[in-house]
Amino acid sequence: MVIEPVVILRDVWKIYRDPKVGETIALKGVNLVVNRGEIMAIHGPSGSGKSTLLKLIAGLLRPDRGDVIVDGYNISMLDEEGLAMIRNTVVGYIPQDYGLVEDLNVYENVEIPLLIAGVPKKIREEKVSEILEYIGLKNMASKPARFLSGGEKQRVAIARAMVNTPSVILADEPTANLDWDSSMRALEMLKSLNRDFKTTVIIVSHDPRVIDYADRAVIMVSGVLKSYKESRV
Ligand SMILES: Nc1ncnc2c1ncn2[C@@H]1O[C@H](COP(=O)(O)OP(=O)(O)OP(=O)(O)O)[C@@H](O)[C@H]1O
Numbered sequence: 328m329v330i331e332p333v334v335i336l337r338d339v340w341k342i343y344r345d346p347k348v349g350e351t352i353a354l355k356g357v358n359l360v361v362n363r364g365e366i367m368a369i370h371g372p373s374g375s376g377k378s379t380l381l382k383l384i385a386g387l388l389r390p391d392r393g394d395v396i397v398d399g400y401n402i403s404m405l406d407e408e409g410l411a412m413i414r415n416t417v418v419g420y421i422p423q424d425y426g427l428v429e430d431l432n433v434y435e436n437v438e439i440p441l442l443i444a445g446v447p448k449k450i451r452e453e454k455v456s457e458i459l460e461y462i463g464l465k466n467m468a469s470k471p472a473r474f475l476s477g478g479e480k481q482r483v484a485i486a487r488a489m490v491n492t493p494s495v496i497l498a499d500e501p502t503a504n505l506d507w508d509s510s511m512r513a514l515e516m517l518k519s520l521n522r523d524f525k526t527t528v529i530i531v532s533h534d535p536r537v538i539d540y541a542d543r544a545v546i547m548v549s550g551v552l553k554s555y556k557e558s559r560v
């Protein structure tokens with residue numbers, strides 16, 4: 328298999344500036360390469376900068392210094408329109424709180440990225456049905472998001488992140504609010520997407536079980552990537 332980097336971070340710094348709190352240096356010169364088709368876990372204590380790292384790769388934040396390159400696009404160089412394109416088609420971001428629109432139903436939530444991308448109705452219908460079928464939520468298509476359990480919400484968020492077949496899926500603490508069974512199901516789902524669609528998966532988590540699902544794991548401490556762990560090669 329040819330090894331091809333899909334996410335590259337070179338000397339990445341991120342500083343939050345707040346008039347009341349002052350400066351927080353969240354990332355201090357992070358270097359990271361994630362290869363296409365890999366499942367990468369990012370571990371580390373609370374406040375160490377894991378979510379910040381994920382948001383930079385998702386095009387939700389820009390670095391203060393250094394390069395974040397995702398599928399050949401340099402995030403630092405893109406204008407707002409370019410970042411919107413990255414968010415909508417190159418990466419699929421699954422926030423910790425799932426980020427669903429509570430008043431929309433399952434189908435409508437999953438359809439959102441396709442609407443933003445201007446995909447015609449018929450193709451939208453095909454793509455949403457396909458991913459809902461794959462993820463086992465077809466029978467819940469018309470259920471409003473506010474009535475779903477945590478595990479179901481997580482799966483809808485995964486479906487929404489996948490519907491545009493992105494190169495990279497980014498999952499922030501996918502097991503944090505779930506019981507054992509739902510956590511395992513969410514991790515299995517990410518693993519199947521990786522296997523069936525060759526999607527690169529980056530998972531940020533405190534949960535040591537995530538290491539078993541990852542090809543590689545990195546540890547983040549105080550804004551610095553400390554070490555690499557090989558868990559499944
Ligand atoms: N919008 C913000 N404004 C100011 N400081 C922020 C902001 N977002 C994060 N920070 C700070 O940056 C640091 C890293 O935060 P981040 O959310 O990336 O950590 P984390 O590793 O994801 O933590 P957790 O495991 O608790 O989710 C923390 O000190 C946090 O307080």
Ligand SMILES: [Mg+2]
Pocket residue numbers: 377378379
């Ligand atoms: Mg976080």
